[in-house]
Amino acid sequence: xxxxxxxxxxxxxxxxxxxxxxxxxxxxxxxxxxxxxxxxxxxxxxxxxxxxxxxxxxxxxxxxxxxxxxxxxxxxxxxxxxxxxxxxxxxxxxxxxxxxxxxxxxxxxxxxxxxxxxxxxxxxxxxxxxxxxxxxxxxxxxxxxxxxxxxxxxxxxxxxxxxxxxxxxxxxxxxxxxxxxxxxxxxxxxxxxxxxxxxxxxxxxxxxxxxxxxxxxxxxxxxxxxxxxxxxxxxxxxxxxxxxxxxxxxxxxxxxxxxxxxxxxxxxxx
Numbered sequence: 141x142x143x144x145x146x147x148x149x150x151x152x153x154x155x156x157x158x159x160x161x162x163x164x165x166x167x168x169x170x171x172x173x174x175x176x177x178x179x180x181x182x183x184x185x186x187x188x189x190x191x192x193x194x195x196x197x198x199x200x201x202x203x204x205x206x207x208x209x210x211x212x213x214x215x216x217x218x219x220x221x222x223x224x225x226x227x228x229x230x231x232x233x234x235x236x237x238x239x240x241x242x243x244x245x246x247x248x249x250x251x252x253x254x255x256x257x258x259x260x261x262x263x264x265x266x267x268x269x270x271x272x273x274x275x276x277x278x279x280x281x282x283x284x285x286x287x288x289x290x291x292x293x294x295x296x297x298x299x300x301x302x303x304x305x306x307x308x309x310x311x312x313x314x315x316x317x318x319x320x321x322x323x324x325x326x327x328x329x330x331x332x333x334x335x336x337x338x339x340x341x342x343x344x345x346x347x348x349x350x351x352x353x354x355x356x357x358x359x360x361x362x363x364x365x366x367x368x369x370x371x372x373x374x375x376x377x378x379x380x381x382x383x384x385x386x387x388x389x390x391x392x393x394x395x396x397x398x399x400x401x402x403x404x405x406x407x408x409x410x
Contacts, residue, residue: 146180149251156236178255184208185255205235210256213249242280250277250357251336274364276356283352289313297367318372320347326361337361
């Protein structure tokens with residue numbers, strides 16, 4: 141029977157077998173069904189792999205990679221036959237994986253880091269920005285590639301702007317004017333886990349070179365959405381108040397002009 145305890149992500153990947161594990165005249169790469177689990181009362185963080193999704197559902201787990209002693213997870217170089225490669229170093233062992241897309245690779249790397257490696261400490265002074273900094277991974281889309289903003293960043297919802305900050309220096313890499321973000325929503329990464337979410341924003345062409353669709357992988361999706369909604373509501377209220385103030389000012393000017401005109405007519409009649 142399938143065990144859903146602690147599942148973070150699952151899906152097909154190809155694993156490159158070490159030379160000592162390869163059989164004569166057999167392929168170096170093996171396609172497996174992988175299940176990433178975070179540490180729970182039932183066991184430590186690990187990456188399980190199965191012959192297929194069906195064997196996983198039947199609960200027949202015979203192989204896993206313990207992630208307790210992981211030291212590195214990073215993108216790898218493409219080979220002659222495989223692309224979208226990433227590597228995981230656990231102790232003295234090196235595991236090489238290949239997935240179908242750059243988006244999948246970014247998700248696996250981000251999620252493995254999230255449950256195993258210590259959180260990167262924010263080196264920014266807290267008073268540099270008005271609001272909270274949210275850690276995100278910018279996923280690969282044609283628009284993020286165009287702006288060259290793929291990977292780990294901080295996201296901050298500031299007055300009038302959504303800012304993307306360099307995770308090491310805190311410098312603003314790019315920013316979007318909130319009034320030019322007509323749509324934004326949250327998506328689940330998979331049905332089996334709800335820790336990680338994908339925040340999607342659409343920037344209109346009024347946003348100049350930053351227009352397009354952007355995807356952010358994060359565990360703080362709900363908090364970011366709340367912050368964006370609060371700021372956009374504040375801007376909308378501010379706009380209405382300015383409009384009302386302009387209307388009142390125009391009305392007062394009309395009344396003043398009307399009074400002046402009436403006084404002029406009275407003086408002429410005298």
